[in-house]
Amino acid sequence: MFIENIEISGFRNLYKKKVFTFTNSKNIIYGPNGSGKTTVLEAIYLLGFGRSFLNVKKEELLNNSSDEFFINSSIIRSELEFNISAALTKNFSLFLDGEKTGISGIGRNFFPLFFSSSDYVSLISSRSSLRKLFDKFIFGIENIYSGELIEYKKVIRNKTYLLKHNPDRVQLEGWNKLLADYVLKITRMRFDFIRKINNYIQNKYCSGIEIKYTPSSSGFYDSEEFKLEKVLSVLAGILEKEILYKNLAIGVHLDKYEIFLDKRPLRLYSSGEKKLNLLYIYLAYIDMFLSKREEYPVFLIDDYDIAMDKANTEILMSKYPAMQIIATSVRNNKNFDSIIKLIS
Ligand SMILES: Nc1ncnc2c1ncn2[C@@H]1O[C@H](COP(=O)(O)OP(=O)(O)OP(=O)(O)O)[C@@H](O)[C@H]1O
Ligand SMILES: [Mg+2]
Structure with a gap:
């Protein structure tokens, strides 16, 4: 898939x-600082996920002098053209083609993958950010x-409400039955995904990288085998x-991921090393995406040449597959096929 063009108005x-x-x-x-590079990526991302990659309200995306914004794009997929707008x-x-839709409707047709050079350092050390990244x-x-x-x-919203306001055991056990079902499915999918992506990374990009996934309770599984009865009994x-503390003690919203490089947590490495290795994880994901969907996502890389030295930047450039990449930088670079210059 690729995005052929985007028309933006009233936005930032x-x-x-x-x-x-x-x-x-x-x-x-x-283009220079403030010329709108990140804004263009943000508009593309918004088409895929209905929200910004920054923590902002939709209203804050409106241009200061505008009370409406419109984003309109042509997407090409298997030689078919369609339109996504926001x-x-x-x-x-x-x-999607003029019909109102949600993100699952879009996700089948357009999937932008975003790498932010401004928050990857905090992302690597944040449980919840890593969870969000791997969920995506x-x-x-x-x-x-x-x-x-x-x-x-x-x-979990319903169960938390009961725990706080009316901790009725029979009702809570009912919610636990439902919960166990979802916990089982989600944990299995996460384990499976992490196992596969580790294989892709280690075989192709860097043998020392390992992502470790730890569900919120080790009692859920035995040598990676999950059973509903086990989850229910935990x-x-x-x-x-939980009744005593009026809150949930376990669940997939508390699961933990950590990235290791040669057995040391990646969060302890330098900023350029973090970026290079995190980008390897993205590249491995792109391979998985291709193998599963027989197409590439669209890769958005903000400030692609920040933090890494020239040698590592070039290593990465040589590893990007033949897919659509939209990168930003304050500098021009002749290695790109299409150059879009913004002025402030
Ligand atoms: N709601 C808004 N209305 C008007 N202007 C805005 C709004 N939000 C952000 N801006 C401005 O838009 C400009 C473009 O921001 P953007 O982050 O896209 O720049 P950039 O080219 O990525 O810069 P940098 O090189 O610093 O990353 C900035 O000057 C910013 O202050
Ligand atoms: Mg920017």
Whole structure:
């Protein structure tokens, strides 16, 4: 898949309608600070996921002088062209070929993969950010994953409400039955994904990288074998404690991921080493995506040449597959096929 062009108006610094056209291969958007490079990637990302990669409200994405924004794009997939757009007018909506849709409708057709050079350092040391990253990865290759997560969240909301307001044991046991089902499915998918991505990384990019996934309770599994009865019995065993603390003690929203390089946590390495190795994980994911979906996602890399030395930047450039990449930088680089220059 690739994005052929995008038309943006009323969005951040892009007040008047502006069109950007991309090639199917390596694109670079370059320009000075504040010229709108990250904004273009943010608009593309918004089409895929209905939200920004930054922690902002939709209203904050409106240009200061505008009360509406429109983003409109042509996407090509298996030589078919279709249109994805997003608009914030009274409400926010996403459209696929003019029909209103949600992110699961978009995800089948357009999947932007985003690498942020401004927050990868904190991402590597944050449990919840790593969980979100790998959830997004799994969502890209397992259709049902986001549905399972949404249902899981509904169940934990209900269970938490009961724990806080009306800790009725019979009702809580009922929710635990439902919960166990989702915990089992999600944990299995996560284990399976991490096992596979580790193989891809170690065989092709770096033999010393290992992602470790640890579910919130080790009692759920025996040598990576998961059984519903085990999950149910762990949940039953912890219920009294949960009632006492009026909160959930275990669940997939508390699972832990950690990245290791030669057995040391990647968070202890230098910033360039972190970036290089995290990008290897992205590259391995792109291989998995290709093998599962027989197509590439669209890779967005903000400030692609920050933090890494010239040698590592070039190593990475040589490893990117023949897919659409839209990178940004404050510098031009002749290794890209299409160059988009922004002015401040
Ligand atoms: N809601 C908004 N309305 C108007 N301008 C905005 C809004 N939000 C952000 N901006 C401005 O848009 C400009 C573009 O921001 P952006 O982050 O895309 O720049 P950039 O080219 O990525 O810069 P850098 O090289 O520093 O990363 C900035 O000057 C920013 O202050
Ligand atoms: Mg930027």
